[in-house]
Amino acid sequence: MQKVGVVGGGLMGSGIAEVSARAGLDVIVVESSAAAAEAAKGRMTKSLERAESKGKIDSAADVLAKVRFETDLAVMADRELVIEAIIEDEEIKTQLFRDLDKIVESPDAILASNTSSIPIMKLGVVTSRPEKVIGIHFFNPVPVLKLVELVPSIVTDPDVTEQARAFVEGQLGKQAIDCQDRAGFVVNSLLIPFVLSAIRMFESGFASAEDIDRGMVLGAAHPQGPLALADLIGLDTTKAVAESLYAEFKEPLYSAPPLLNRMVDAGLLGRKTGRGFYTYN
Numbered sequence: 001m002q003k004v005g006v007v008g009g010g011l012m013g014s015g016i017a018e019v020s021a022r023a024g025l026d027v028i029v030v031e032s033s034a035a036a037a038e039a040a041k042g043r044m045t046k047s048l049e050r051a052e053s054k055g056k057i058d059s060a061a062d063v064l065a066k067v068r069f070e071t072d073l074a075v076m077a078d079r080e081l082v083i084e085a086i087i088e089d090e091e092i093k094t095q096l097f098r099d100l101d102k103i104v105e106s107p108d109a110i111l112a113s114n115t116s117s118i119p120i121m122k123l124g125v126v127t128s129r130p131e132k133v134i135g136i137h138f139f140n141p142v143p144v145l146k147l148v149e150l151v152p153s154i155v156t157d158p159d160v161t162e163q164a165r166a167f168v169e170g171q172l173g174k175q176a177i178d179c180q181d182r183a184g185f186v187v188n189s190l191l192i193p194f195v196l197s198a199i200r201m202f203e204s205g206f207a208s209a210e211d212i213d214r215g216m217v218l219g220a221a222h223p224q225g226p227l228a229l230a231d232l233i234g235l236d237t238t239k240a241v242a243e244s245l246y247a248e249f250k251e252p253l254y255s256a257p258p259l260l261n262r263m264v265d266a267g268l269l270g271r272k273t274g275r276g277f278y279t280y281n
């Protein structure tokens with residue numbers, strides 16, 4: 001894989017583009033507006049400068065030079081692999097897959113999604129090439145976390161899964177696990193009930209946010225507590241993922257608590273808006 005496209009340059013898309021460029025690949029990021037493209041470039045620049053200051057890369061500028069930031073999806077025409085990383089909304093993602101199917105020229109190209117929870121078959125079925133569609137699910141922060149979940153749908157060509165594995169393990173240096181195509185895959189199926197339980201605990205007044213998080217950091221050796229983690233991920237994304245899992249399994253543990261819904265209504269989305277369970281500068 002040499003020519004990679006990333007659609008959506010938010011928290012995850014900018015990270016996926018960064019690790020791809022750090023692996024020496026030619027990367028194009030497509031965002032929905034010029035301002036969003038500029039923000040994506042800013043996020044990647046900040047992250048690369050941090051990596052440079054820690055001696056993890058020689059030159060942030062050299063890596064950045066491998067990435068183009070665009071707003072017209074038509075630039076994806078020559079890509080060998082396109083990874084979709086737009087918001088977690090089934091309707092918006094399916095429209096994007098319809099568009100990518102028309103734009104990406106090579107019949108051998110892979111159309112991948114970084115979705116946290118939407119079944120891959122729902123994205124593949126709107127294209128004329130569902131055998132080329134696969135979930136390649138990265139973890140946040142992408143430059144730090146090693147895991148990638150590979151999620152072929154029931155009609156994905158096994159060769160596509162192996163090409164995706166070679167990309168994430170051979171080229172990006174990540175470690176893959178194989179998941180079946182069920183909402184939430186492996187990690188989020190386990191993480192969502194945990195984080196939602198922490199929100200319910202806080203909502204009921206049982207313990208403070210700080211004590212819930214300190215409990216899991218000091219008592220269970222988690223790198224951060226569940227409420228700080230929800231703030232890192234984004235409460236809008238947390239809610240959307242919970243809703244996909246609930247829609248698939250009708251399991252009460254996956255149902256979004258009212259406090260999470262109200263915080264999303266209020267625009268308290270966590271780190272990205274400056275306030276969630278905690279306040280950020």
Ligand SMILES: CCCCCCCC(=O)CC(=O)SCCNC(=O)CCNC(=O)[C@H](O)C(C)(C)COP(=O)(O)OP(=O)(O)OC[C@H]1O[C@@H](n2cnc3c(N)ncnc32)[C@H](O)[C@@H]1OP(=O)(O)O
Pocket residue numbers: 047050054115116138139140141142143144145188191192195223224229230232233237238241
């Ligand atoms: C809520 C449930 C719903 C889920 C729904 C959607 C989610 C998904 O689909 C899938 C997911 O991603 S699930 C979330 C997975 N992520 C986690 O669990 C993160 C857990 N937290 C951490 O690893 C550390 O607190 C963390 C790395 C964040 C920060 O670590 P520290 O507190 O130790 O802080 P630092 O000392 O500043 O950082 C440690 C090293 O990491 C580097 N770093 C941190 N943030 C970074 C970032 N954003 N980009 C690049 N590098 C970063 C930092 O430079 C440092 O590196 P070293 O100095 O070399 O160790």
Ligand SMILES: NC(=O)C1=CN([C@@H]2O[C@H](COP(=O)(O)OP(=O)(O)OC[C@H]3O[C@@H](n4cnc5c(N)ncnc54)[C@H](O)[C@@H]3O)[C@@H](O)[C@H]2O)C=CC1
Pocket residue numbers: 007008009010011012013030031032033036085086087088089092096114115116117137138139140232233234237
């Ligand atoms: N936040 C997290 O921790 C993780 C999120 N994910 C998944 O990655 C995807 C993206 O999530 P985030 O990066 O957190 O969201 P985000 O909200 O930070 O970024 C989404 C980006 O997509 C852009 N966008 C929306 N529609 C677009 C379109 N039609 N064309 C081009 N760009 C468009 C937005 O402008 C925004 O910059 C979601 O599917 C999410 O479930 C996966 C792993 C972890």
